[in-house]
Amino acid sequence: MTGKPLLEVENLKVRFHLRTGTVEAVRGLSFTLGRERLGIVGESGSGKSQTGRAILGLTPPPGEVRADRLVFDGTDLLTAPRRTLRALRGGRMTMVMQDPKFSLNPVMTIGEQIVEAYRAHRKAGRAEARDKAFAMLEAVKMRNPARVFSLYPHEVSGGMGQRAMIAMMLVTDPDLLIADEPTSALDVTVQMEVLRILDELVGARGMGLIFISHDLKLVSSFCDRVLVMYAGRVVEEMSAGALARARHPYTQGLMRCLPTLAADVRPLPTLLRDPTWAG
Amino acid sequence: MISSQTTMKGSMLQIADLDVVFGTGRMRVDAVKGVSFAVAPGESFGLVGESGSGKSTILRAVCGLAPVAAGRIAVDGAAVTNPRSQTFYRTVQMVFQDPYGSLHPRHTVDQILAEPLAIHGLGNTEERIVATLKDVGLGPSFRFRYPHQLSGGQRQRVAIARALILEPKILLLDEPTSALDASVQAEVLNLLDRLRRERGLTYVLVSHDLAVVAYLCERLLVMRHGETVEETTAAALRAGTVASDYARTLIAASRGFSRGEPVAQPAGIAAQ
Amino acid sequence: MAETSLSNPAGLRAxxxxxxxxxxxxxxxxxxxxxxxxxxRNPLAMLGLAVVLLLVLVALLAPLLETHPPLSGGDLRTERLLPPSTAGHWLGTDDQARDIFSRIVAGARITLGVVLLVSIIAMPVGLLVGTVAGYFGGLVDTALMRLTDIFLAFPRLVLALAFVAALGPGIENAVIAIAITAWPPYxxxxxxxxxxxxxxxxxxxxxxxxxxxxxxxxxHIVPLCMSSVIVRVTLDMAGIILTAAGLGFLGLGAQPPLPEWGAMIATGRHYVIDQWWVAAFPGLAIFVVSLGFNLLGDGLRDVLDPKAAK
Structure with missing residues (x-):
């Protein structure tokens, strides 16, 4: 992780002003990301997904994003003009969401969607975009790229859909990929396959990856560094290998409350939430 | 595996050569193909597999929610009738996967729990509701709340209470914790484990999570594409002494991501 | 909750x-x-509610609000077709020397009665047919829905006309005819x-x-269908009023001398050039009440059926 960081986030806050009051989804989050794999782990409501969305400027309407600093590779995302942001989003920073069923356009073939994605950000002819799309489908290990190219999203399995999604998101050669629970909707064996492809592509292209998940075990086995979020804040930051030595009681509790094949502890230790963690 | 001829004496739930078929002609889907197993009283049995393995369909077939094309289902020694009898519903109850979809959105917890009592004409509604709520770890303050006023874990407790209020002998659990956060999952698993011991319940648990199955069950069936891969025990799962490659693949995948040598790829992904 | 705190508004709210x-x-x-x-929170919905409440109030208090007998007229030589705001006749009089204000007030009862009767008959029928067809599916569904389609295939007024023609004119038959045509959408x-x-x-x-x-x-199913059906019924009320008025206008609904608003317009049309008020005020009443029901329905939809709201 040499040189200046790819992404700098300082004191990020995401608030939702609702009728019933203001909900603070993210409350002062800071981190820097190099060309590495960063995992963000938390339970539902911890603000992990809103963090990813805020970086991409995809916070849904009643939400308000504030930060002391939100810089992507020298561009200030808070002050940059819309045009610049649009070019960055989908071009140099992209996102893979949980369920390909909902994030792929159901009335366009997978190939057309990849071509569209490419041509939206690169000045390229149809033929060039097509070649690029084929190459991408090969890169995500589709056995028969030509066939997958002309299939509609409902005609492929969940694992293939998610690989198509990754192909679409990586076709513009982005520098940053935010993956929000990219494999949670998939079967375990398929999940490993998709992760392996993601791992290879991210490694080979030297991209930065933010991997958002509820699965502490999965994140720590996949990423270089892990942020553990609780109630909108980071309660622990550690290198992935150091999971067993986690210091924060929340991280420890999260680890222990999972049943494992290795040890038969019963009853399972439950997590007693300490109000001071939310700080 | 149990052949269809031998009836296991004293089994609480017995399934022999079960076929479930949806649709006909070109739309025909064989969801379950010749599956057999038997569960003893007080035992907990797991059905493990990935999506499309037919594991949930078996539970639905037992309840009469999925069409049985062939095979036999016997509860407490007696073959089930079609449609199921009122006695069946008092013996077998089910807990569904999605706590957000399994509770009526316009009914309070009280109404949800009172309905089965009203259907079966059971008295003492008040006492039963309060006692069952207490049993699943919910205080009386939850009694008149609507589902939207409850968290996911609390909803699942209500769903368990609804299943228990008829005092069944068999509880069918369809991925009861997969929609819950890890810490809430632990609480619900502990609750299910305690209830089984206290009430001598028989469980059939469907899950994709091997660790959850190993925690709650003694024996299990590994399934794939509607067929039995192998019947094994939780102890064998923990020790890694399973017979089939597929079960080994599942065990390896459940350990998390490894950058080392690739896990043996099941044919399912390769088929494009 | 402490029962004692219920007496003050804040306690009640909590x-x-x-x-x-x-x-x-x-x-x-x-x-x-x-x-x-x-x-x-929706001011237009509140306006609609106010109009509907006003209609209900007027209908309930009609005998007290009427300044003149609505059915019998005054002196045909001196009090015929008086313009608005002449001595004691705020909205003028019609060709039979009857006070238009009193007739509109009395007509509120008829209008409200028609609307309530139609919804009381049509809503349960629609709910029953729809839920049974949807729940059982298959042959039951096909049979019930084809029947519904047959009713839906005719324009409402035309179908109502046919029924009234068969049953004979009159307000009761108009109610039955409208109810028969109203249930299929529900x-x-x-x-x-x-x-x-x-x-x-x-x-x-x-x-x-x-x-x-x-x-x-x-x-379990009807309570969940209720809200969207109630919204639809409320939105339909304007249509029901207009159909009733249309039948009245064509002489097939309420029969003279009943002060039904549509029938009042029918009489007024002969004088519409010179004595505009005879037709205009009942028309205005129909317009205001229809609008009120529509606004109310829109507001109800936002509350009861968040999916349908934009």
Whole structure:
């Protein structure tokens, strides 16, 4: 992780002003990301997904994003003009969401969607975009790229859909990929396959990856560094290998409350939430 | 595996050569193909597999929610009738996967729990509701709340209470914790484990999570594409002494991501 | 919750909004109160509610509000077709020397009666047909829905005309004819809602408790279809009023001398050039009440049926 960081986030806050009051989804989050794999782990409501969305400027309407600093590779995302942001989003920073069923356009073939994605950000002819799309489908290990190219999203399995999604998101050669629970909707064996492809592509292209998940075990086995979020804040930051030595009681509790094949502890230790963690 | 001829004496739930078929002609889907197993009283049995393995369909077939094309289902020694009898519903109850979809959105917890009592004409509604709520770890303050006023874990407790209020002998659990956060999952698993011991319940648990199955069950069936891969025990799962490659693949995948040598790829992904 | 605090408004509010209701009644009232708060935030819906309440009030108090007898006229030589705001006749008089204001007030009863009777007849029929068709599916569904389609295929007024022609003119027959033409859309809505509900886990759960199909439909499906049907009925009320008025206008609904608004316009049309008020005021009444029901329906939809709101 040499040189200046790819992404700098300082004191990020995401608030939702609702009728019933203001909900603070993210409350002062800071981190820097190099060309590495960063995992963000938390339970539902911890603000992990809103963090990813805020970086991409995809916070849904009643939400308000504030930060002391939100810089992507020298561009200030808070002050940059819309045009610049649009070019960055989908071009140099992209996102893979949980369920390909909902994030792929159901009335366009997978190939057309990849071509569209490419041509939206690169000045390229149809033929060039097509070649690029084929190459991408090969890169995500589709056995028969030509066939997958002309299939509609409902005609492929969940694992293939998610690989198509990754192909679409990586076709513009982005520098940053935010993956929000990219494999949670998939079967375990398929999940490993998709992760392996993601791992290879991210490694080979030297991209930065933010991997958002509820699965502490999965994140720590996949990423270089892990942020553990609780109630909108980071309660622990550690290198992935150091999971067993986690210091924060929340991280420890999260680890222990999972049943494992290795040890038969019963009853399972439950997590007693300490109000001071939310700080 | 149990052949269809031998009836296991004293089994609480017995399934022999079960076929479930949806649709006909070109739309025909064989969801379950010749599956057999038997569960003893007080035992907990797991059905493990990935999506499309037919594991949930078996539970639905037992309840009469999925069409049985062939095979036999016997509860407490007696073959089930079609449609199921009122006695069946008092013996077998089910807990569904999605706590957000399994509770009526316009009914309070009280109404949800009172309905089965009203259907079966059971008295003492008040006492039963309060006692069952207490049993699943919910205080009386939850009694008149609507589902939207409850968290996911609390909803699942209500769903368990609804299943228990008829005092069944068999509880069918369809991925009861997969929609819950890890810490809430632990609480619900502990609750299910305690209830089984206290009430001598028989469980059939469907899950994709091997660790959850190993925690709650003694024996299990590994399934794939509607067929039995192998019947094994939780102890064998923990020790890694399973017979089939597929079960080994599942065990390896459940350990998390490894950058080392690739896990043996099941044919399912390769088929494009 | 402490019962003593219920006397003051703040205490009542807290009691209603309690996250831990102590009784069935409190839970229901709390839910209703939340709905009311959402409804009250919409000024147009409140306006609609005000108009509808005004109609109800006028209908209830009609005998007290009438300044003249609505059915019998005054002196035909001196009091015929008087313009608005002449001595004692705020809105003028018609060709029979009857006070138009009093007739409109009396007509409120007829209008409200028609609307209520039609919805009381059509709503349960539509709900029953729709939920039964949706829940059972298959042959039952096909049969019931083809029947619904037949009714839907005719324009409402034309079908109502045919029924009235067969049954004979009169306000009662007009109500029956409108009700017969009004239920099919409710059946469609109820069926569509039922189709989305019937495969949900909570319906599977009650089936597993051994509930009979009729119990499931009545206790579990109908309450969920209710809100969208109520919204649709409210929005339809304007149409019902207009159809009733249309039948009255064509002489097939309320018969003279009944002060039905549509029939009043029918008489007024002979004088519309020189004595505009004879037709204009009943027309205005129809317009205001229809608009009121429409605004109310829109507001109700926002509260009861968040999916349909934009």
């Amino acid at each position: 009691w209603l909004l309690s996250a831990e209701p102590g009784s069935r009644l409190q839970a229901r009232l709390g839910r209703a109160y939340l709905g009311w708060r959402a409804f009250a 059946a469609r809505i109820a069926r569509a809602e039922t189709l989305t509900i019937r495969n949900s886990d909570f319906i599977a759960a009650v089936r597993l408790q051994g509930a009979s199909p009729m119990r499931i439909i009545a206790n």
